Amino acid sequence: MFELIFLGTSASAPSTQRGLPAALLLHREYRFLIDCGEGTQRQILRSGVGFKRLDRILLTHGHLDHILGLGGLASTFGRWEAIEGMEIYGGVWALQRVRELMRVVFGAGEARIRIGYHPIAPGVLMEDDVFRVRVFAVDHRGTEAFGFSFEEKERRPFLVDKAEALGVPAGPIRRELVSGRVVHLADGRPIHPDEVLGPAIPGARLVFIGDAGRVDDLVEQVAGADLLAIEATYTAEEQEVAAAFGHLTASQAAWLAREAGVKNLVLHHISRRYTSRQILDEATPIFPDTHVARDFDLFRVVKQRPLEREDVRERPGDEGGDRRHGDGVTQ
Ligand SMILES: [Zn+2]
Ligand SMILES: [Zn+2]
Known part of the structure; x- marks a missing residue:
């Protein structure tokens, strides 16, 4: 099971309804926190x-609307002993920009929190027995942008009756x-996994893509x-603007969902000039199972x-312990 919570769904600048990408x-x-636009701290709260x-913070790319919130977050984390460090994963250019931002926040070499910078490349980013995160390249204005695929590994159920x-x-x-190994019983009989595992x-699988051209x-x-x-920053009416700035229209995003045979499409990074209804009206004739994400x-x-x-605002916090951090930040 995966849960994806949108903290910010606006493009470039915030609106009264939408925060910056996170x-x-x-x-x-x-x-995983994916991107961290300005104002993300408060959205998390x-x-x-x-x-x-x-x-663990994954960056789709290094444009400011996706990284500026990291300065505030690091500053806050730096005051809390409960959080030891931040591990930031992104392209080389994105990480470079974050380093520069942290230099401004903390001054040279004085970060009050350990920050790990991890350059990423297409392939498996991390995995355990049952789960993996894969990274792939996305074309967005030459920014070395990435998409993330979160995948539960397939599993074969153990058939107790057969065993x-x-x-x-x-x-x-x-x-x-x-775990797929042949075993030998006490009497020497070999048992092959296929004898006791079902199909x-x-x-x-959940795929997250930020900005894309x-x-x-x-x-x-x-x-x-x-x-x-x-x-889905734009609608087809502004197809040329979308192309010029390396962004997608709702139609293009819906086309991808249809071509790729996905089950559900969720659109985010919406320009302030559109309502959710306009984006939805353009996408659903192409791909019916479309949703336009709202913050929270x-x-x-x-x-x-x-x-x-x-x-999620209607859901009671599942991390009540965080309130002990005080400082008035979690009132
Ligand atoms: Zn953006
Ligand atoms: Zn961008």
């Missing part, structure tokens, strides 16, 4: 999610079989995703289940 991806104990374990029938005892030997069940090169990367989140929308992606959407 989103949270939650999966089991993992929390309002979301009720809290700052705990919010130390019992074969006399496989409970305990570590079963774990060996689950593979695919995991959920074209979509034809992304079809393969997003193919079959359960949810695709991608920018949570989208829950569970394999084989319909997409769920809720407003």
Whole structure:
């Protein structure tokens, strides 16, 4: 299961309704902050999610509307002992800009918090037994931009009945079989994993793309995703402006969703000149299962289940402990 919470859904400048780009991806104990536009700190507070374990930050690219909030966040984190450091993942240019920003915030070499800068490249960014994050390149005004694919690995269920029938005892030997290794029973009989594992069940996949100037090169990367989140800064009326600034129209984003056979499309990074309705009206004839993200929308992606959407501001904070940080910041 993945939960994607939008903290800011505006493009370039905030509006009264929309903050600057930032989103949270939650999966089991993992929390990733994706981009961190100006004002993200307060959006995190309002979301009720809290700052705990919010130390992994993925940057789609280095434009200011996606990184300026990191200065404020680092400044706040620097005053809290509970947060030891921030790990920032992004392209070389994006990381360079963040370093310069931190120099302004803290002065040369005086950051009060440890900040790890991790250049990323297409491929697997991190993985464990059941989950992986993949990175892929996105074309956006020569910024070395990236998209992120969050993937639950497929798994084969352990068939207890079959194991019992074969006399496989409970305990570590079963774990060996689950991890795909042939085992030998006490009487010397070999048991192959295929004898006790059912057919593979695919995991959920959520693809997050920020700013993008074209979509034809992304079809393969997003193919079959359960949810695709991608920018839709403009409508087709301003197709030329969109192309000139390396952004997408709602039609282009919807085209990608259709071509790639994704299940759901969520549009974000919306220009202030449009209402959600205008963006939706353009996208849905091309791809019906389209949503336009609002700040504080949570989208829950569970394999084989319909997409769920809720407003996190109505959800009580699940990190009440954060309130102990005091300083009036969490009133
Ligand atoms: Zn942007
Ligand atoms: Zn940009």
